[in-house]
Amino acid sequence: MLIAGNWKMNTDVASGTKLASDIAKAAADADLGSVALAVCPPYVSLMPVGDALKGSGVALGAQNMHQEDGGAFTGEVSAAMLVSAGCTHVVLGHSERRQYFGESNHDIQQKVARARQNGLVPILCVGETKAERDAGDAKTVVEGQVRGGLADVPFDAPGDLVIAYEPVWAIGTGDTATPEQANEMHAFIRGLVADLYDKAFASDVHILYGGSMKPHNAEDLLSQPDVDGGLIGGASLDADSFIAIARHGAAIEAKA
Numbered sequence: 001m002l003i004a005g006n007w008k009m010n011t012d013v014a015s016g017t018k019l020a021s022d023i024a025k026a027a028a029d030a031d032l033g034s035v036a037l038a039v040c041p042p043y044v045s046l047m048p049v050g051d052a053l054k055g056s057g058v059a060l061g062a063q064n065m066h067q068e069d070g071g072a073f074t075g076e077v078s079a080a081m082l083v084s085a086g087c088t089h090v091v092l093g094h095s096e097r098r099q100y101f102g103e104s105n106h107d108i109q110q111k112v113a114r115a116r117q118n119g120l121v122p123i124l125c126v127g128e129t130k131a132e133r134d135a136g137d138a139k140t141v142v143e144g145q146v147r148g149g150l151a152d153v154p155f156d157a158p159g160d161l162v163i164a165y166e167p168v169w170a171i172g173t174g175d176t177a178t179p180e181q182a183n184e185m186h187a188f189i190r191g192l193v194a195d196l197y198d199k200a201f202a203s204d205v206h207i208l209y210g211g212s213m214k215p216h217n218a219e220d221l222l223s224q225p226d227v228d229g230g231l232i233g234g235a236s237l238d239a240d241s242f243i244a245i246a247r248h249g250a251a252i253e254a255k256a
């Protein structure tokens, strides 16, 4: 199981570094078994957060990157730069990037490919809007995002890819998908990954749920068979809440 925190555009260098050391400390005190943790702070905090996480086993990820290797792209950050700052993961295609910055499935596919070429694990985000779900189009939209985002990108091992199902209507709203809705979509996504790669690969790829996952609802969501972890927004900004979610994951894994 993987519990990852997407801090979005929250925290500054000082508060982000403090949050990272609180998470490292809380993770060390908790018995998390094989639950893996990652945090994705804003770019400016990557290096101090990485320092604060040293030796904790908590992985460092970024929230975005540019698809080109380098050059005249003012304001952008490349995959190699993220690696040089200590990142192992990168969130790609988050719905906020799609919605506010116009990222298309094609842009995201290029980023996923470039992330892999640089040894980063992409956390590919997919998910439908409320209108799309209400229109009965949720699976069609998610299928387009999964097939579009992964098109022709090779992966050596299932650990090289993470997919996050984040229904847009559940992000930051306090509404979550029901455990059944989440599991149904996760199983659907796993089937698509099996079709694109193979069954063994798909069965080991981590598919995370994201969208108002909190300590109080984490157990129900994480105990679904096709839910392999969470991508946490708001609740990842508090070390105790973040680790409380991870503890639910550890308790579920211990029972399995």
Ligand code: 13P
Residues within 6 Å of the ligand: 006, 094, 166, 170, 171, 172, 173, 174, 210, 211, 212, 213, 231, 232, 233, 234, 235
């Ligand atoms: P919330 O947990 O705040 O709903 O955010 C989810 C998310 O978008 C994580 O990437």
